[in-house]
Amino acid sequence: MxxxxxxxxxxxxxxxxxxxxxxxxGGVQKSVCLDWIPELAIGDYVIVHAGFAxxxxxxxxxxxxxxxxxxxxxxxxxxxEAQ
Amino acid sequence: xxNISTGISLQPSIPKKKHKKILLAHGGGGRLSNDLIQQLFFxxxxxxxxxxxxDGAMFSxxxxxxxxxxxxxxxHPIFFPGGNIGDLAVNGxxxxxxxxxxxxxxxxxxxxxxEGFPIDDLERIVxxxxxxxxxAGIELVTGDTKVVERGKGDGIFINTSGIGQIPDQVDxxxxxxxxxxxxxxxxxxxxxxxxxxxxxxxxxxxTSIQTDSAALNGLVGTMLQASKNIHVLRDxxxxxxASSLNEIAMASKxxxxxxxxxxxxAEEVKGxxxxxxxxxxxxxxxxxxxxxxxxxxAKAVLQAMQNHPLGKNAVIIGRVVKExxxxxxxxxxxxxxxxxxxxxxxxxxxxx
Amino acid sequence: MKYVDEFRDQAVAKNLAxxxxxxxxxxxxxxxxxxxxxxxxxxxxxxxxxxxxxxxxHGPGCPxxxxxxxxxxxxxxxxxxxxxxxxxxxxxxxxxxxxxxLLSIRAEGGDVRIVYSPLxxxxxxxxxxxxxxxxxxxxxxTTAPTNAMAVSQAKKLGLNNFSILCSHVLVPPAIxxxxxxxxxxxxxxxxxxxxxxxxxxxxxxxxxxxxxVPIVVTGFEPLDILEGLRLTILQLEQGRSEVxxxxxxxxxxxxxxxxxxxxxxxxxxxxxxWRGLGEIPQSGLFLHPEFDTFNAEKIFxxxxxxxxxxxxxxxxxxxxxxIKPMECGAFGHECTPxxxxxxxxxxxxxxxxxxxxxxxxxxx
Numbered sequence: 001m002x003x004x005x006x007x008x009x010x011x012x013x014x015x016x017x018x019x020x021x022x023x024x025x026g027g028v029q030k031s032v033c034l035d036w037i038p039e040l041a042i043g044d045y046v047i048v049h050a051g052f053a054x055x056x057x058x059x060x061x062x063x064x065x066x067x068x069x070x071x072x073x074x075x076x077x078x079x080x081e082a083q
Numbered sequence: 084x085x086n087i088s089t090g091i092s093l094q095p096s097i098p099k100k101k102h103k104k105i106l107l108a109h110g111g112g113g114r115l116s117n118d119l120i121q122q123l124f125f126x127x128x129x130x131x132x133x134x135x136x137x138d139g140a141m142f143s144x145x146x147x148x149x150x151x152x153x154x155x156x157x158x159h160p161i162f163f164p165g166g167n168i169g170d171l172a173v174n175g176x177x178x179x180x181x182x183x184x185x186x187x188x189x190x191x192x193x194x195x196x197x198e199g200f201p202i203d204d205l206e207r208i209v210x211x212x213x214x215x216x217x218x219a220g221i222e223l224v225t226g227d228t229k230v231v232e233r234g235k236g237d238g239i240f241i242n243t244s245g246i247g248q249i250p251d252q253v254d255x256x257x258x259x260x261x262x263x264x265x266x267x268x269x270x271x272x273x274x275x276x277x278x279x280x281x282x283x284x285x286x287x288x289x290t291s292i293q294t295d296s297a298a299l300n301g302l303v304g305t306m307l308q309a310s311k312n313i314h315v316l317r318d319x320x321x322x323x324x325a326s327s328l329n330e331i332a333m334a335s336k337x338x339x340x341x342x343x344x345x346x347x348x349a350e351e352v353k354g355x356x357x358x359x360x361x362x363x364x365x366x367x368x369x370x371x372x373x374x375x376x377x378x379x380x381a382k383a384v385l386q387a388m389q390n391h392p393l394g395k396n397a398v399i400i401g402r403v404v405k406e407x408x409x410x411x412x413x414x415x416x417x418x419x420x421x422x423x424x425x426x427x428x429x430x431x432x433x434x435x
Numbered sequence: 436m437k438y439v440d441e442f443r444d445q446a447v448a449k450n451l452a453x454x455x456x457x458x459x460x461x462x463x464x465x466x467x468x469x470x471x472x473x474x475x476x477x478x479x480x481x482x483x484x485x486x487x488x489x490x491x492x493h494g495p496g497c498p499x500x501x502x503x504x505x506x507x508x509x510x511x512x513x514x515x516x517x518x519x520x521x522x523x524x525x526x527x528x529x530x531x532x533x534x535x536x537l538l539s540i541r542a543e544g545g546d547v548r549i550v551y552s553p554l555x556x557x558x559x560x561x562x563x564x565x566x567x568x569x570x571x572x573x574x575x576x577t578t579a580p581t582n583a584m585a586v587s588q589a590k591k592l593g594l595n596n597f598s599i600l601c602s603h604v605l606v607p608p609a610i611x612x613x614x615x616x617x618x619x620x621x622x623x624x625x626x627x628x629x630x631x632x633x634x635x636x637x638x639x640x641x642x643x644x645x646x647x648v649p650i651v652v653t654g655f656e657p658l659d660i661l662e663g664l665r666l667t668i669l670q671l672e673q674g675r676s677e678v679x680x681x682x683x684x685x686x687x688x689x690x691x692x693x694x695x696x697x698x699x700x701x702x703x704x705x706x707x708x709w710r711g712l713g714e715i716p717q718s719g720l721f722l723h724p725e726f727d728t729f730n731a732e733k734i735f736x737x738x739x740x741x742x743x744x745x746x747x748x749x750x751x752x753x754x755x756x757x758i759k760p761m762e763c764g765a766f767g768h769e770c771t772p773x774x775x776x777x778x779x780x781x782x783x784x785x786x787x788x789x790x791x792x793x794x795x796x797x798x799x
Contacts, residue, residue, distance in 0.1 A: 002435065002577035002629035006439060007354075018584060025355070026353050027351040028354040028358070035584070036691050050553065050578055050581045051553070055633075059438075062441075073446070350436070417449075418445045419484055422792075427792075435497065435499055435524075435526045435782060
């Protein structure tokens, strides 16, 4: 279940209730409810499901994961070299 | 076409009431019908054959094989980013001729209009069709207009049929794909389907994506100049790339293998597909073609495509293989193999 | 696309698969709970990369698949009424009811409209004051708060022509039912990353403790799934049974408090029947009585709905992970995507549909 996609916040309208905004997915912009993500700023990434931001994408964690994958490559590559 | 007696002037001296909407009488064959046809078609299209207003257009055929095709256009919304039903009605039929390797000659157009359809919209559509015929180099020579009661038609339906001539030595058929053929694609897929979807109620999104509707006969012409040895041509319209590839695999009884990372896709189209949960392989195109070309000719044909405005992003997306005849497989982004099946029904947006 | 493409990297996928092959020493059976993960696994051919020792079992995390037949039939009955506009996610349109599906009702003249967001259904209600809009509100914990917001909005706007037909299900009770079954052979779980984005993962600690199985919160891209599997296998090989988060870029331990609060305001937890699994206690969400005027089951008199499942459909066993789709007698014969007997053949993430579309040729 739960098709949810990361996109970048390009507009926030706090005067509305619930708070709404625009999120860009590769350039396609959709109106999204941003009410559940506190302290959101333009330029933040959010994960969007059925027109709602369900979480803020933690860019540090994302980069951390990718870094771990890179370290894994080095470890495997190092093992290959040693063999 | 209605038979118009030569005795009646086509320029009535009594000022006409300008109608805003189509009435049943516009399809009745009487004064209102004639006025409509004069205004929409005869005054607009520069065709002797058309203005003769005979029951049928009469012409000689060249001494070569002919291609003949028909298609009906029922798209909704009628106006969409970058085009309207008129573009599709001309380009779609021109492209079907081009996929036979034929140079387009003559076009017919039949309209079924719903009572109440705005005449301004009809004018826009017909004007678009005129421009499209000029770009493609095809002549509209005969047509028909009918009107149905309000509620019995979806605004406007258009049927077009086309005749073209096939140069000698060109022998294109969906049954001719053979092992080792390279599969060429002229550019980004899924633009048209996404452009349509962006206007659909309940799914609207802002995008700069427009339909890719275009007449492909010019592109095919340059490809055939590079090599007469093209085995298959197909324009992946409804059902997308995946459906066309499956049809060819079945017709030629061969296997097809494509590579996911070779398939060109505009970033925005990708974004739209991601959020709606759609697979771009199954989304309609209106200005794309697939060409199956023997390996030794592939480079030349590819270069010819890339030199043409409608083929700048042309790429080889796969080959014909002897494994799994009748089926299509794809090497995914992560290097595994997946079967690309035929579409089941309409692809619907999803949240799961 | 940023934060999507990087998690589909071919070289990294191979490395993760090699790493898994390097640490595994014996067979393990792991269930991915979420239909979106099933779809990803089959679409990207992830099983092809994995060592033979791993058996992936596809779980019942497909809300389309587990929506009770009665509710589907109710939706179809409502859509057939002249005054009703039935708004729905696209997923539900081809799910077979006892006799028809929503798509065929549309063909018969029913006003059935696809929406992307529940708020779009509220908009339709505002724009059509003389019609009654019913939104088919289906989903797990990821979707439930979005449906709650639609109801909450409708109430604030004072709409008297909007209601929802509600079928929400919760994940942890389903996991408990599977683990407590005497037939259970599942040894580890990949928990649903987007459900946990809303709910956090506190609820899984009692389960790992009670049943001694690892539960790893996992995302949906190929690298996410491989990483989730890697951590699960590592735990199994090391004899651990802990809750771990492998989808940290979206999931925190506490989850999304604002969404949870809204869900509690609008829904209460009750016993819920799951298509194919039977009744699971405290596994469903229902509208609080204060929202009765937005509850389609309360405001429409639907009479008696008689339901009838196809006797050939074995989707219950598939949803429990006890058989693979190809082991169902009807698979590929009486039951195909063109003519589905049960929901898992329809939904894009139903196991039967996934296998039919992507894998039946290689298995044949």
